[in-house]
Amino acid sequence: MARASSSADPADTPATYEDALSELERLVTAMESGQLPLDQLLQSYRRGAELLAFCRARLEAVEQQVKVLEEGQLKPWTPA
Template identity: 65%
Template sequence: MPKASVSKTSAAPELPEPDNYESALQELEGLVARIESGQLPLGDMLAAYQRGAVLLAFCRGKLEAVQDQIKVLDEGQLKPWASEE
């Protein structure tokens, strides 16, 4: 039985990685607003969702890297910074 081929006609071109956290966050917020508006065609909505997932992973990675670098001096010892919630 032959395998069904998957069409890649709806695949969006690869977009460049954001320059920094702020530009990624700004783009992500714009995508969320467009998706929530309900005015995007289905194909565009899927592409926006996929790009949003890439941007979200980028932002999370940047935040984790910064958190790993933040240290608090406590009684002469450097300790990893932990947020208080």
């Protein structure tokens, strides 16, 4: 039996943070409905974990870029 790769298929990688968040929200809604079969629930949970990791990585990357722009100090954002 073939073993699934631990790395995500590049075709399944969201294009943007917003796309990942939107898909994650849809998965959570479907999972919370209680109407998914067990196998699909597990698959949705796995996909949700992948999307969450993607979102966290994007947020960390943006935070690092902001630190560089602010000369190493993360300053509170105040709207103009």
